[in-house]
Amino acid sequence: MAGLASSCSDDQYTTLYDDPNKTNNVGCDKLMTGVFIQESTGRNYAYNTYWRMYTWDNIFAKYAQTVGYNNESGSVYYAADSYADDRWENFYIMLAQFRTLENKYNSESKEEQANDKVYKDLAEVYVLDQLTQMVDIFGDMPFSKASTLGQTNQLLASMAPYDNDVDIYRHALNRLGELYKDLSATKLTSLQTKVLSAQDFVAKGNFTKWIAYTNSLRLRVAMHVAAQGDLTTEARAAIKECMTRPLIDSDDKNVELYADLDGFNYWENFRDSYKDVNNVASQPMIDAMQKVAGTDDPRLQVMYQKNSEGKFVGKSRTETANFQSTHSSSWNEGGNLNWGKHYYSYLDSCTFTGNNYFISPVMTAAEVHFLKAEAIQNSWASGNAKDEFVKGMIASTRFYYRQNNHEYEGAKHPSTKMTPTGTVADYPGDAAVTAYAEKVWDAYSNKLEAIMTEKWVHFGVIQPTQAWTDIRRTGFPVLSYPADNQQQNQEFRNLPNRVMWPNTEKASNAANYEAAEKVQPNKPSTKLFWAK
Incomplete structure (x- = not known):
């Protein structure tokens, strides 16, 4: 499917601009919005929607143990x-939209390109974010020659070969560095400023935020491949560069997506996903938030509710399925308890x-500060690891209290849709945190x-794919993963190292799939080059 995916549309997509399949007049600015939309509506992976939380993220929340779940053999x-x-398939639909944008840009005059380059660059940053999340999970995958059918109309030629994951990470590191320089040197015209204000729902037209996001994303990618593997030298050089450039460094500079306020009302179904799964604490999460004897993590009271005995209790991998079933309640786990x-x-x-004003983070200051703390602690950059750790804790705590208060741009938005009623709490202050x-x-x-555990708490149920990637590359936090010997497929009896390429890819891109499997066996046990 990677070679076949082309541009498509949905109702929200077409209300923002003309369907590129039906007009020759669509501009690069509209196609930029199309790249964002294709990854952010329907069954998407940018907003924390029902589909993302119930299907995709549920896998990695279990792997990372950021949620409590039943130990069903x-x-x-x-x-x-x-x-x-x-x-x-959703990724390649987005990539096809970006290929359409690239093709449009490459066909333009120099004068048109001077105006449109910024739209192409911003779309590429977003694509690279999604690309690196994909390669974190799958390893090798088609990219450099993928999603070209819409431009070439050559079916056989569009069957894309797989890029080595090392090459994909290297490409991302290099391009993000180049894009950072390009964006930093860009002086927006008044027209470009108006266009971005109207059509950029990722950063709301805040160009300074885009520059910091680009550099912060490069730092994330570099950290993912800096410890072991074929890119350690290049990654550590990139880390040093990133640390001297603007980053997302405070909670009010986060790159975030909002539900109702952006017109994408995913909240009702999102709420249903938490009624089905992902709604119970894991005991390792509770333990981490009660690490200091007699003092709870300030985030704990706004992340979880106490049980009927006034205690914080999560599900543990050491519990039997029968114990969990007996202690499950009717509302959130389908159990017998009232x-x-x-x-x-x-x-x-x-x-x-x-929370019908739920914030879906793209990248947060908390993550960035924890990345900086890790880099300093590993002697990959200069600075004070403890200071960055504390800043990460402050940014994370601020983030969760904003979620709790339904706060957006300094205003609090009350909700009457809480069942059972939750706790609205005041931020305890930076000094207390x-x-x-x-x-x-x-x-x-x-x-x-310490750094990786608190970063894991921050990712929690909202960004479990990032949490699982960190566990695979650092080994922290240390968690228990007993074998599931009742699983019929032996490959899934132990914690996987990656997700397998889908069967549709094997059917539709057979020759390239078979060639790729000789290099990277398509098994969950296959360890990716950067993993510990």
């Missing part, structure tokens, strides 16, 4: 092919399930473990 580590196929007697802590309904963060730092003898 035979299904613990299995990843459904249909869900992998949907993620795969909801009011629930044993496990569930997600705070004000912050999550009752700093004091807690310093205690956490002191509580860990291994400071890298």
